[in-house]
Amino acid sequence: MARKILCVAEKPAIARAVATHLSGGSMQTHSIRGNQFVKNYEFDFNFGGIWGSCSVTMTSVVGHLTGLDFERQYKGWLSCPPGSLFEAPVHESVDNVRDKLPIAENIKNQARYSKALFIWTDCDREGEHIGSEVRHQARSGNSRIEVKRAKFSNTERAHVLRAAREPIELDEYQANAVAARIELDLRIGAAFTRLQTLQLQAVVAALKERVISYGSCQFPTLGFVVDRYLRVQNFKPETFWSIKVMLNREGKKVNFLWKRVHLFDRAAVTMMLERCLLAKQTKVTKVNQKPTSKWRPLPLTTVDLQMMGSRFLRLDSQTIMKVAEALYTKGYISYPRTETDQFDKAIDLKKLVEKQLPDNSWGQYAQGLLDGNFRTPRAGRHNDKAHPPIHPVCWVSPNSLAANERKVYEFVVRRFLACCSDDAKGQSTEIEIQYGEEMFHANGLIVLERNYLDVYVYDKWESSQQLPKFERGELFEPTEANISEGKTAAPNYLTEPELIGLMDANGIGTDATMAEHIAKIKEREYVATRARGSGRSAVQELIPTRLGVALVEGYDNVVSGLPNSVSLSKPFLRKEMELRMMEICSGTKTRQDVVQESLDMYRDVFIHTQRRIEMLKAACRKYLIEEAAS
């Protein structure tokens, strides 16, 4: 067999899974020198039309292979004005940390003897860029090597075999979009970080030796926390009034709620109630009884895992991701970083359900699914075309898991079984009445079939008190009708699941990094966590520190004079960068265009900040000296 193909995946686990399928399980495994994670797998495979029978070496990288940095003379913080980092020369090199050099060497050496490089990185934007990094290494060993990539979105056997026989081209546009992102994040992050750190350290003693970093993701993340904090601080409660109608019938109390909910004008409400009382009788205008259901959850994505996890498992998002990664590495659950909330038709879900039969808590439930209760999961609207939704891969005894691992594993399994179940079914009743000119309603619910709720203990859906009988058109005199008074309540401080939801909705960070950004602004002491409530019902809330508030207020003051008022603590700038990346992907803009445009925009803000640096300093003095003293 003369021809050799070099396959390179994005991570060791994919290399192993693909090699196993292509070789039918009979590959040879070799460790590489200098890296404990990456392995080379050797076997023969018939690629069909394109390359025919070949010997194959399948290996991997471990995420990005290279990093971008400034030339040496710009590395010292005092070596140049921070603003010059917008233009300073940069270079890409193999990261010397975490044993990446041996991985690069391995690819270069293997490429020497290979006819073709076959890239198996994830089929997303970052994956295309990692593929281009791999290509660069391979070409340094063999400049004439042919380059292809595999198109795949999971490691099901049939799917992998087809991908192996239908190679496509690397998407240069997507790789370029990522290259632009990398350069912008570096230049903008470093320039602003050095500027504000050097300037603010000199103002307040408390900031000496502290790094005050700026990042296009960490600042908007901080902005969300501060925004909510200010809304809580500035909240003024308002009194409102409402009309309540109650009827005693068949020994049951029925409370009717006002259609207007409440008003802030006491006199008006009093007058409305008086008109009701004048009418004496109320008339039933609607009796609506209909079947209703509570939908089973969607297949699990990373964002949902983090949001539901912080809410129900009492773990912060970073812990959840660490634990999920450990479960993935041990082969218990699928890849935990995914945006996909729809299962591919090719996945044999019943086989996965069957694996859970031995479990003491949910084994019986799983059996029920196999005995006829199984339903095809709902399909959400997201598909990253790289990974399936998070699901259990095999059953694992709770005894062999650490406490946090057990919690996360149990959540993943229960969620998966819930997805494969039927919706909960019930009957809802809505009674609407007219009393004078005003409308009121009462709602009832009877849960008839719990279905997925039996296994998905995190959702609550319970029958309300049963309503007595009403008939459309009937008249009755209410037992009570009066005014009730209430006060609007201040919003709560932001919780971690809420913050993740905001980041997700605004495109701040990715599924894999959102937890890191939150951890980063805690590490920088821009925000702190505090428990709201106590015991089992305690919730962690995020509260900005004085420094966090000072930075947001200071920058808002700085840019308030700019014509299109760009705020560094709002998500808009990041969103704009995302839109420009998409333009590179669609071919309407080049990488150079986008880098130039974005740098011009941020350079404006930067120069403005330098000119009005006093406003930033003043905000820090205000919060860190005056307030600390008072």
Added chain:
DNA sequence: GCAAGGTC
């Protein structure tokens, strides 16, 4: 001593 994104 800076970023964000991969992954371990």
